[in-house]
Amino acid sequence: xxxxxxxxxxxxxxxxxxxxxxxxxxxxxxxxxxxxxxxxxxxxxxxxxxxxxxxxxxxxxxxxxxxxxxxxxxxxxxxxxxxxxxxxxxxxxxxx
Amino acid sequence: xxxxxxxxxxxxxxxxxxxxxxxxxxxxxxxxxxxxxxxxxxxxxxxxxxxxxxxxxxxxxxxxxxxxxxxxxxxxxxxxxxxxxxxxxxxxxxxxxxxxxxxxxxxxxxxxxxxxxxxxxxxxxxxxxxxxxxxxxxxxxxxxxxxxxxxxxxxxxxxxxxxxxxxxxxxxxxxxxxxxxxxxxxxxxxxxxxxxxxxxxxxxxxxxxxxxxxxxxxxxxxxxxxxxxxxxxxxxxxxxxxxxxxxxxxxxxxxxxxxxxxxxxxxxxxxxxxxxxxxxxxxxxxxxxxxxxxxxxxxxxxxxxxxxxxxxxxxxxxxxxxxxxxxxxxxxxxxxxxxxxxxxxxxxxxxxxxxxxxxxxxxxxxxxxxxxxxxxxxxxxxxxxxxxxxxxxxxxxxxx
Numbered sequence: 001x002x003x004x005x006x007x008x009x010x011x012x013x014x015x016x017x018x019x020x021x022x023x024x025x026x027x028x029x030x031x032x033x034x035x036x037x038x039x040x041x042x043x044x045x046x047x048x049x050x051x052x053x054x055x056x057x058x059x060x061x062x063x064x065x066x067x068x069x070x071x072x073x074x075x076x077x078x079x080x081x082x083x084x085x086x087x088x089x090x091x092x093x094x095x096x
Numbered sequence: 097x098x099x100x101x102x103x104x105x106x107x108x109x110x111x112x113x114x115x116x117x118x119x120x121x122x123x124x125x126x127x128x129x130x131x132x133x134x135x136x137x138x139x140x141x142x143x144x145x146x147x148x149x150x151x152x153x154x155x156x157x158x159x160x161x162x163x164x165x166x167x168x169x170x171x172x173x174x175x176x177x178x179x180x181x182x183x184x185x186x187x188x189x190x191x192x193x194x195x196x197x198x199x200x201x202x203x204x205x206x207x208x209x210x211x212x213x214x215x216x217x218x219x220x221x222x223x224x225x226x227x228x229x230x231x232x233x234x235x236x237x238x239x240x241x242x243x244x245x246x247x248x249x250x251x252x253x254x255x256x257x258x259x260x261x262x263x264x265x266x267x268x269x270x271x272x273x274x275x276x277x278x279x280x281x282x283x284x285x286x287x288x289x290x291x292x293x294x295x296x297x298x299x300x301x302x303x304x305x306x307x308x309x310x311x312x313x314x315x316x317x318x319x320x321x322x323x324x325x326x327x328x329x330x331x332x333x334x335x336x337x338x339x340x341x342x343x344x345x346x347x348x349x350x351x352x353x354x355x356x357x358x359x360x361x362x363x364x365x366x367x368x369x370x371x372x373x374x375x376x377x378x379x380x381x382x383x384x385x386x387x388x389x390x391x392x393x394x395x396x397x398x399x400x401x402x403x404x405x406x407x408x409x410x411x412x413x414x415x416x417x418x419x420x421x422x423x424x425x426x427x428x429x430x431x432x433x434x435x436x437x438x439x440x441x442x443x444x445x446x447x448x449x450x451x452x453x454x455x456x457x458x459x460x461x462x463x464x465x466x467x468x469x470x471x472x473x474x475x476x477x478x479x480x481x482x483x484x485x486x487x488x489x490x491x492x493x494x495x496x
Contacts, residue, residue, distance in 0.1 A: 001461050001477045003423050012479050013464060019469035026463045028323025032335060035344045065474040095166050095225045096200045
């Protein structure tokens with residue numbers, strides 16, 4: 001199994017039909033997946049192509065439909081590139 | 097191929113209000129760069145006031161809805177409670193004038209904590225993180241006084257005080273791979289802390305640190321078991337690595353692919369990139385920028401800050417070919433530095449990170465599944481394998 005990305009997951013969801021979601025039998029892992037599920041909702045609502053990065057596509061190239069990336073959309077959709085990126089809002093790193 | 101990242105206005109500062117410390121930790125990155133001794137011991141009121149002016153200017157110019165300041169050192173509480181109060185009150189005034197909310201954060205060794213400080217934290221909503229390396233026999237190996245004495249008892253007392261006053265706080269420990277992580281976790285949970293982080297020891301690529309893979313694989317096992325039925329344990333490093341492997345985003349700058357954009361303000365008002373880069377050697381982070389001559393946003397034009405940011409997401413060949421490229425992101429930027437190649441190296445912990453992530457990946461595969469509307473489950477490993485199989489049409493997959 002490759003490391004998962006939103007792009008890979010979005011492809012898998014699409015392949016397994018509407019309403020498919022990702023989950024875990026471990027509560028801790030499932031909590032982490034809550035963020036992923038939100039991302040996937042955004043991906044679904046904005047069309048899958050918009051969340052795929054070049055990098056994700058290269059990792060996903062063995063999947064059918066793996067060549068979906070249009071990197072020109074990347075800057076507008078990747079969370080690092082939002083005005084208030086969710087990942088980089090402190091506290092992080094040197095504070096907990 | 098590396099990505100480009102659009103830069104948001106600076107909304108977070110790491111502020112070194114004290115360039116000295118009141119304890120003498122053997123592993124501290126800060127004092128590996130002797131040039132810190134040339135800085136004022138404490139931030140003066142003139143620098144403090146200029147910093148506040150620059151922050152207000154930054155909020156207004158960029159219409160920021162929030163701004164965070166992490167008070168750091170050395171030991172930031174050496175700056176004194178009056179400075180803390182003044183800073184917090186001024187931040188409140190700025191907030192009133194601009195509408196921008198403030199986050200005031202503090203990372204401390206806790207040794208100076210007393211009821212007066214607790215009043216200050218409570219009154220001004222200052223969010224505290226305490227550094228403590230688990231139980232005394234591990235903590236006191238590295239975190240000692242200048243006279244060689246232990247510090248664990250003082251830090252534990254500070255934690256008890258925070259708990260008694262019900263002031264929320266975080267805990268940061270540094271990994272010591274000579275011990276089993278169970279000792280850290282048991283210590284923390286025994287004193288009522290179930291949310292903490294155990295971070296990697298700071299190194300450069302030129303160091304030869306002990307391997308940490310087994311420690312973190314064991315720590316992951318502990319985390320997994322504790323959170324099986326309900327959420328009982330939160331360990332940031334573990335969750336950040338897991339999030340990356342699951343397609344989510346890291347909660348820490350030390351792991352995951354993304355830009356390093358921290359701006360550090362020193363006690364003399366100078367502006368530098370991420371403070372841990374000082375580990376690279378004397379004066380390695382020094383710049384000509386300071387808050388008297390420059391705006392906060394100017395840091396984006398500072399050559400060393402720009403070089404660090406560029407290096408943070410332009411990874412070496414080995415990283416570019418790695419399956420964990422996004423989840424790992426080359427690890428923490430300082431760990432990639434060597435005098436020979438600059439940041440064009442994998443992490444000093446590359447082998448460990450690969451081992452940890454491979455292990456996590458193999459375990460996740462057993463616990464993650466696709467849940468279909470029919471109620472059927474498809475394990476994530478099986479889903480990927482099915483997707484890779486060239487002869488299975490998609491219609492068949494959807495029907496399974």
